[in-house]
Amino acid sequence: MVRIARAGAKVAVIAQATLFGAVAMLPLSANAQSPLQVLQQHQKREEWKSRLDETIKGLDAFKSDQPTLSADTVAYLERSIEKYRAIVANGGWAAVPNPPQKLRMGARSQIVVALRQRLMTSGDMDANLSLSPSFDSDVDEGVRRFQVRHGLTPDGILDRGTLGALNVPAIVRLRQLETNIVRVRAMSGFLGERYVMVNIPAAEIEAVDNGVVRSRHTAVVGKIDRQTPILASKIYELNFNPYWTVPVSIIRKDLIPKMSEDPEYLARNKIRIYDWNNNELDSTQIDWNTDDATKLQFRQDPGEENSLGSVRINFHNQHQVYLHDTPSKSLFTKDYRFDSSGCVRVQNVRDLVTWLLESTTPDWSRARVDQTIASGERLDVKLDDGIPLYLTYVTAWSSPNGVVHFREDIYNRDGLGGSMPEDGPVVVLQ
Incomplete structure (x- = not known):
């Protein structure tokens, strides 16, 4: 064992000497670093890389199998409200200045000092760390933690979206918590043994089974001018390889303008036109x-280009909305996922469909779901028992591990007059 340890140390020394010697042979310009400085920077980068791996693994601690709306969420929120009241009483946090470009690990700037102070105030960084201008692994970890809590891609980069969220005043965040505890209290009763919850501002779906989240799904929800409604209902049916009957609102807002510009739009997207006697019409007749x-029916054939994708999930409502798959998978990777006409698009929809079917219709399995979709067969499946569905609007909540989450008040329902700082949205970062 001693020999192995000594051998390992010897290899490390040789590697450092080799790197040092190779760099030493390079010509030095007036601004060049010494070989020793290059070696030190190399060692620091290796240390940061190791810390980065730990940080990414540490973000898993943010994941909880407890649902957003649980019997204990009110208590978690109450504790968070006390925390943010203390932050506000101590003066809140100062805004982080706009850097001329995105900042990431390895950067050095006085703005990083302000960033450190901001992250320390909200508990995203250890308050005992230094106020160095270096964007090191500690800052990277703090930024990623902050990004996860605010529904942003945890890449550790200070970009426009992250800076905008950082600069929302502490008093606004406190008001968000106080507003949302009222909403959460209203839904703190029994929601069902098994239910599906869509949190619209988070653009996220939870499938909950006996108080445990069985799966979470990224969602795409309604645009600001075509909002996903808030409601409680029951999922009663699944349509495999569905037709899409275009709602009148989309005919008026989308199809008519597109056909005026491009007469081949309907044919290219396999959308057929019918009158109310079910006679098919040609687009040139309109x-x-x-x-x-708007007085006709427009129906898109099943297939890869169908706007509903491979499956549609129906629930009772008067808004003509539903959950469904989509051929436009790239939208699920974006931070801003408010792009539908009111319906909810579901990432990894087959997992959700399998879960919906497994207890109500036992002869359905994931393999059968995949096989049915692959066959292209039009098939409607009724659920033996309707599964409760909640379309909710929660912009702030707390988890069991004390992590406080915030989302943008996209539909302006918090009544706070917007959440941007007084000097407006961030516009600089390139």
């Missing part, structure tokens, strides 16, 4: 300069 098209 005056696209009028609203005549």
Whole structure:
């Protein structure tokens, strides 16, 4: 064992000597670093890389199998409110100045000092760390932690979205918590043994089974001018390889303008036109300069280009909305996922469908779900028992491990007059 340890140490010394010697042979310019400085920077980068791996693994601690709306969420929120009241009473936090470009690990700037102070105040960094201008692994870890709590991609980069969230005043965050505890209290009763919850501001879906989250799904929800409604209902049916019947609102807002610009749009997207006697019409029979098209039916054939993707999940409601798959998977990777006309698009929808079917219709398995979709067969499956569904609007909540989460008040329902700092949105970062 001693020999192995000594051998390892000898190899490390040789490696450092080799690097040192190779650098030493390079010509030095007036601004060049010494070989020793290069070696020190190399060692620091290796240390940062090791810390980065630990940070990414540490972010898993943010994940909880407890649902956003649990019997204990009110208590978690109450503790968070006390914490943020103390932050506000102590003066809140100062805004982080706009850097001329994105900042990431390895950067050095006085703005990093302000960033450190901001992250320390909200508990995203250890308050005992230094106020160095160096964007080191500690800052990277703090930024990633902050990003996870605010629904941003945890890449450790100080970009426009992260800076905007950092500069929301502490008093606004406190008001968010106080507003949302009222919402959470209203839903703190029994929601069902098994239920699905869509949190609209988070653009996220939870499938909950006996108080435990069985799966979480990234979602795409309604645009600001085509909002996903807040409601409670029951999922009663699944449509495999569905047709899409275009709602009148989309005919008016989307199809008519697109057909005026591109007469081949419907044919290219395999959308057929029918009158109310189910007679198929040709697009040339319609005056696209009028609203005549809103008096007809438009139906898209099943297939890869179908706007509903491979499956549609139906629940009772008067808004003509539903959960569904989508062929546009790239939207799930974005931080801003408010892009639908009110329906909810579901990432990894097959996992959710399998879970919906497994207890109500036992002869369904994931393999059968995959096989049905692959076959292209049009199939409607009724659930033996309706599964409760909640479309909710929660912009701030707390988890069992004390982590406080915030989301943008995208539909302006918090009544706080917006959450941007007084000097407006960030516009600099390139």
